[in-house]
Amino acid sequence: DIQMTQSPSSLSASVGDSVTITCQASQDINNYLNWYQQKPGKAPKLLIYTTSDLETGVPSRFSGSGSGTTFTLTISSLRPEDFATYYCQQYDSLPLTFGGGTKVEI
Amino acid sequence: EVQLLESGGAWVQPGGSLRLSCVASGFTFSGYSMSWVRQAPGKGLEWVSSISSSGSSTYYADSVKGRFTVSRDISTSTLYLQMIGLRAEDTAVYYCAKPPLWSRSTFDYWGQGTLVTVSS
Numbered sequence: 001d002i003q004m005t006q007s008p009s010s011l012s013a014s015v016g017d018s019v020t021i022t023c024q025a026s027q028d029i030n031n032y033l034n035w036y037q038q039k040p041g042k043a044p045k046l047l048i049y050t051t052s053d054l055e056t057g058v059p060s061r062f063s064g065s066g067s068g069t070t071f072t073l074t075i076s077s078l079r080p081e082d083f084a085t086y087y088c089q090q091y092d093s094l095p096l097t098f099g100g101g102t103k104v105e106i
Numbered sequence: 107e108v109q110l111l112e113s114g115g116a117w118v119q120p121g122g123s124l125r126l127s128c129v130a131s132g133f134t135f136s137g138y139s140m141s142w143v144r145q146a147p148g149k150g151l152e153w154v155s156s157i158s159s160s161g162s163s164t165y166y167a168d169s170v171k172g173r174f175t176v177s178r179d180i181s182t183s184t185l186y187l188q189m190i191g192l193r194a195e196d197t198a199v200y201y202c203a204k205p206p207l208w209s210r211s212t213f214d215y216w217g218q219g220t221l222v223t224v225s226s
Contacts, residue, residue, distance in 0.1 A: 034212050036151075043201055043216035044143075044151065055214065087151055091211035095167050096141075096153035 002026050002090050006099035013104060018076045021102045023088035025069045032092040035064055035073045038101075039084045047086075048073065078104075108132040108215045110202050115220030122192050122224070128185040128202030128217055135183035136160075139210040142176065142187050144198035145219075154200070155187065156210065170196075192224045 003026040013019050023033065031051040036044035046055045048064040051071060061076045075082055083106055088099040114126040128140070142154040155176040156165045164176050175188040185202050199221050203213035 032211075036213075038151075043219060044213070045216075046212065046214045049206075049209070049212050089151070089212075091209065094156075094165055094211075096156075096211050098151040098153070101150045 001095055002029060002093060002097050004088055004090055004097050004099040006086075006088055006102050008102060009100060010103040010105060012106065013078055014106070015078055015080060017078045018074065019078060019104060020075075021073045021086055021088075021104075023066075023071045023073070023099050025071070025090055028068050029090045029092035031067060032090055033064075033066065033071045034089045034091065035062075036087045036089065037082075037084045038087065044087065075104075108204065110204060110215060110217035112200065112202055112217040112220040115200065115222045117223045117225065118192055119226050120193060120224055123188070123190045124192065124222060125189070126187040126200055126202075126220055126222070128187075130183045130185065130202075130204070133204070135178075136180045138204055138207075140178060140185045141203045141205070141211075141213065142185075142200055143203050143213070143216075144196075144200045144222075146195075146198045149198075152198075157185070158210075189222070192222075194224050196222060197224045198222060 005024045033051045035048040038044040052064045085101045085103045109131045112128045141156040157176045173191040177186045199219040201219045202217045204215040206214045
C-alpha cells in the first residue's frame with residue numbers, strides 16, 4: 001500500500017497569510033494526487049486534482065504542485081472560510097489512500 | 107444538480123450486520139463507478155470500496171474484505187454497502203462518492219454521510 005504522510009498535522013495562521021501543506025508519498029505516484037478540504041460536520045470537497053489542476057469553482061488562491069513523491073498545497077492570502085482540514089489522496093493504485101490531514105486554524 | 111443521499115446508518119452490536127444505501131440523482135448513474143469512503147470520529151478519511159459502472163468489478167480495502175459487499179441497482183440509481191461481522195473499528199461516518207468522467211478514483215461529489223456505530 002502507498003502511505004501518504006502530511007505535514008504539518010496542524011498549523012495556526014492569520015487571515016491574509018500564505019500557508020503551504022506538504023504531502024509525501026511512500027513511492028512515486030505519477031502525479032496522481034488530489035487535495036480535499038473538509039469543514040466540521042461536512043463532507044470533503046475536491047480542491048485540486050492530478051497535482052495541480054484546480055477544480056471548477058475553487059478560488060485561484062489555492063494551488064498545487066509537486067512530482068514524484070513530494071507534493072504541496074498552497075493557500076495564498078488565507079480567508080476566513082479557508083480554516084478547515086485538508087487531505088491529500090493518491091490514486092495511482094489501489095487501495096486509494098489519504099494523508100492524515102492538516103488542520104488549518106486561526 | 108448531482109445529489110447523493112446516504113441512509114441506513116445505525117447503532118449495532120459487534121458481530122452485527124447493516125446495509126447502507128446511497129440514492130443518486132442529477133447524473134447518469136449507470137455511467138460512473140461509485141465508491142464508499144469512511145471517517146472514524148475525529149480521524150481521517152479511509153477508502154472502503156469501489157464498484158465499476160456496470161457492477162461487474164468490485165474493490166475493497168483489506169480492512170473490510172470478506173465482510174463488506176458493495177453493489178448497485180441501476181434501475182433505482184442506488185449504491186449499497188452490505189456490512190457483516192461489524193467491529194468496533196468500523197464505527198465511522200460512511201460517505202458515498204462519485205468520480206468525474208475522467209477518473210474512477212477522484213471524488214468530485216460526496217453525500218452527507220451516514221453514521222455507523224458499533225458498540226456493545
